[in-house]
Amino acid sequence: MDVEAAIRTALRSLSAVTALIGGSAAPRIYPDDFPETLKIANLPAVCVQVDTESRQNTLAGTASLTIADATLICRATTRDGSRLLAEAVKFNGTAPGTGLADYSGSEFICWLESQVQATTPADDGSSRAYYDTVLSLVMEYNEQP
Amino acid sequence: MSSAVSGLADLNRNLSHIQEVASKRAASAAIGAALAPIVKSMKSSINGSSASAAAKKAARQAVGKRFLRGGTNKLGKVTALVAKVGFAVGMSGKRIAKQSAKKAERARPKGVGITASNIHWLVLGTGDRVLTGKGRAQFERSMKDVPVGVLSGHRGKGAGHPTGRVEPLFAGLAPQALAAGAAEAINAAAAKARSVILAEVRKKYVKF
Numbered sequence: 001m002d003v004e005a006a007i008r009t010a011l012r013s014l015s016a017v018t019a020l021i022g023g024s025a026a027p028r029i030y031p032d033d034f035p036e037t038l039k040i041a042n043l044p045a046v047c048v049q050v051d052t053e054s055r056q057n058t059l060a061g062t063a064s065l066t067i068a069d070a071t072l073i074c075r076a077t078t079r080d081g082s083r084l085l086a087e088a089v090k091f092n093g094t095a096p097g098t099g100l101a102d103y104s105g106s107e108f109i110c111w112l113e114s115q116v117q118a119t120t121p122a123d124d125g126s127s128r129a130y131y132d133t134v135l136s137l138v139m140e141y142n143e144q145p
Numbered sequence: 146m147s148s149a150v151s152g153l154a155d156l157n158r159n160l161s162h163i164q165e166v167a168s169k170r171a172a173s174a175a176i177g178a179a180l181a182p183i184v185k186s187m188k189s190s191i192n193g194s195s196a197s198a199a200a201k202k203a204a205r206q207a208v209g210k211r212f213l214r215g216g217t218n219k220l221g222k223v224t225a226l227v228a229k230v231g232f233a234v235g236m237s238g239k240r241i242a243k244q245s246a247k248k249a250e251r252a253r254p255k256g257v258g259i260t261a262s263n264i265h266w267l268v269l270g271t272g273d274r275v276l277t278g279k280g281r282a283q284f285e286r287s288m289k290d291v292p293v294g295v296l297s298g299h300r301g302k303g304a305g306h307p308t309g310r311v312e313p314l315f316a317g318l319a320p321q322a323l324a325a326g327a328a329e330a331i332n333a334a335a336a337k338a339r340s341v342i343l344a345e346v347r348k349k350y351v352k353f
Contacts, residue, residue, distance in 0.1 A: 032198075032202070033197070033198045034198060047198050051205045051206050069205075071192065071201075073198055113185070114188075114189050114192075116189050116192040116193040117193065118192060118194065120195055120196075120197065121195060134193070134201075136189070
């Protein structure tokens with residue numbers, strides 16, 4: 001299973017998220033890294049990164065359960081904008097809601113492990129910075145052997 | 146009227162088992178359990194840094210832990226207890242080599258990608274680097290199947306061409322993460338020690 005694609009699909013199904021980052025046709029959700037061509041005008045956006053995927057073992061051999069660490073970077077031009085997007089990702093509008101903070105879908109389940117604020121230099125020659133809210137998720141899903 | 150106290154021998158045996166065996170098991174399990182919150186704290190510190198998203202991902206992937214219980218094996222060899230958290234820790238050379246080869250393949254035609262084998266470039270930074278003759282030769286060998294036109298915009302023409310420097314992005318992060326995660330690590334260690342001692346007591350408990 002392409003777990004990164006599964007997260008992106010799940011994000012596209014969250015109406016509070018798509019209201020901020022664009023509709024289901026072309027939402028600003030990127031795998032691995034934000035594209036260099038991404039302009040400030042096009043923020044906020046989300047970057048999905050899967051750090052590790054560990055297949056769980058049993059005495060009988062390799063099981064199908066896989067646990068993955070995923071990181072979502074919610075980037076905006078303001079701190080409030082970044083946090084607003086992170087809240088949408090976590091709760092999809094209402095707490096506890098149907099967001100990824102405690103998600104149970106047909107392909108995977110996941111929960112929020114930690115949340116950190118960060119700033120990243122815009123790297124365009126100016127002194128501007130992007131505001132990031134970084135969400136660390138733990139995911140569980142079945143990977144057929 | 147008189148009463149006799151029995152079971153003292155069993156009680157003594159249980160207490161000395163806890164003192165001699167269970168305490169060691171509990172201590173080593175507790176130290177092992179304390180590592181996970183520090184790993185988590187390191188990853189959080191990486192996320193909180195101002196590095197690029199790609200650098201953060203590479204750094205998070207390179208964080209690991211290693212725990213060796215230590216003791217004396219059947220041949221009498223004494224090994225020390227090792228509890229370590231950090232960049233490029235707890236990964237076998239084979240796994241690192243596999244990861245590096247995969248990343249280098251993805252990074253072609255430019256760069257080698259960042260894995261546990263070269264994460265120190267990002268953590269500590271590098272000096273000014275230049276293309277060496279050997280590096281150039283290796284690069285040309287790896288590019289032998291790539292059409293010449295694709296290479297025309299590539300850096301440098303030969304040995305000595307500057308390839309820039311890497312500024313330290315995560316310097317001092319490990320001690321900072323250790324301080325941040327210390328309370329959680331101690332709590333995890335205490336909880337683990339308690340559960341191991343309880344398990345040991347239940348195992349050896351003799352009904353009087």
